[in-house]
Amino acid sequence: MAEVANEGDVLGLILAIGIPVLLTFGPIAFSAIYGSYYQKGKMKKLLEREKGVGGSFKDPISNLSTPVNNQKILNSSLMWESVVIGPSWWQMLLGWIGSIFGGRLNAFTDTYDWARREALQRLREKVISSNFDDVINLRIETSMMSSSNKSKDKTAAMEIVAYGTAIKYE
Amino acid sequence: MTQGQVQLVVSNTETIPGMTIVQSLGLATGSTVRAKHIGKDILAGFKNIIGGELKAYTELLSEARNEALNRMLADAAARGANGVVNVRFATSSVAGGAAELFAYGTAVVVQ
Numbered sequence: 001m002a003e004v005a006n007e008g009d010v011l012g013l014i015l016a017i018g019i020p021v022l023l024t025f026g027p028i029a030f031s032a033i034y035g036s037y038y039q040k041g042k043m044k045k046l047l048e049r050e051k052g053v054g055g056s057f058k059d060p061i062s063n064l065s066t067p068v069n070n071q072k073i074l075n076s077s078l079m080w081e082s083v084v085i086g087p088s089w090w091q092m093l094l095g096w097i098g099s100i101f102g103g104r105l106n107a108f109t110d111t112y113d114w115a116r117r118e119a120l121q122r123l124r125e126k127v128i129s130s131n132f133d134d135v136i137n138l139r140i141e142t143s144m145m146s147s148s149n150k151s152k153d154k155t156a157a158m159e160i161v162a163y164g165t166a167i168k169y170e
Numbered sequence: 171m172t173q174g175q176v177q178l179v180v181s182n183t184e185t186i187p188g189m190t191i192v193q194s195l196g197l198a199t200g201s202t203v204r205a206k207h208i209g210k211d212i213l214a215g216f217k218n219i220i221g222g223e224l225k226a227y228t229e230l231l232s233e234a235r236n237e238a239l240n241r242m243l244a245d246a247a248a249r250g251a252n253g254v255v256n257v258r259f260a261t262s263s264v265a266g267g268a269a270e271l272f273a274y275g276t277a278v279v280v281q
Binding site: 042 | 188269
């Protein structure tokens, strides 16, 4: 090329390459950067809330079928809380790549850990705000919502339910 | 939990803490099938880009689970029970983004 390309041509070239690249990788980059920032923020908030319950470390939740101490029980009620969690596109991509080689998938660990703890924390808060003392016989159940391979629906959601019997001592 | 005029004691333990079971009246069940709302589904799709909780679905399933639970209580009340013990939840996804929520327990008479 004998001539030096003028400014308009360079800009055109940048746009011609840049826009398709941005449209292709933009959402996934946004998912990777903002998604992890957002999820870390949620985790930080949860950690603070977990500290708030009971002041010192006294967890009202247990999965024993009878209460430990022989206090008289005034009343009891079934209580439950749930969280529906969906991994980000970036995590789905990492998961897909990971499933080629197998082995550990660190991308999902934090998200699902957060969801399970969030469900438990909501149960704690609900139990305390409805004036109960303890929860016994806690069960955690998970179920997949939607996203069969055939459907066009690409949202992958997992529901986590925590339920137990809340009791009030006399 | 209340159902109509009858006060029902609900528990997921085998006995109701602080009370004794005098009679068992068989299995009480309640179920409901809910489909996702298309508008909420689109919003949830956007939320899926960054991941995290899908609040629209949490609310939807909470509502559905309450309904299943209320139907179970109605079933128990119709048998003349005043309590339900050993309550369990089960969820299964039916075709195309619909979910079935199922609650079951043993209807009992307690004192």
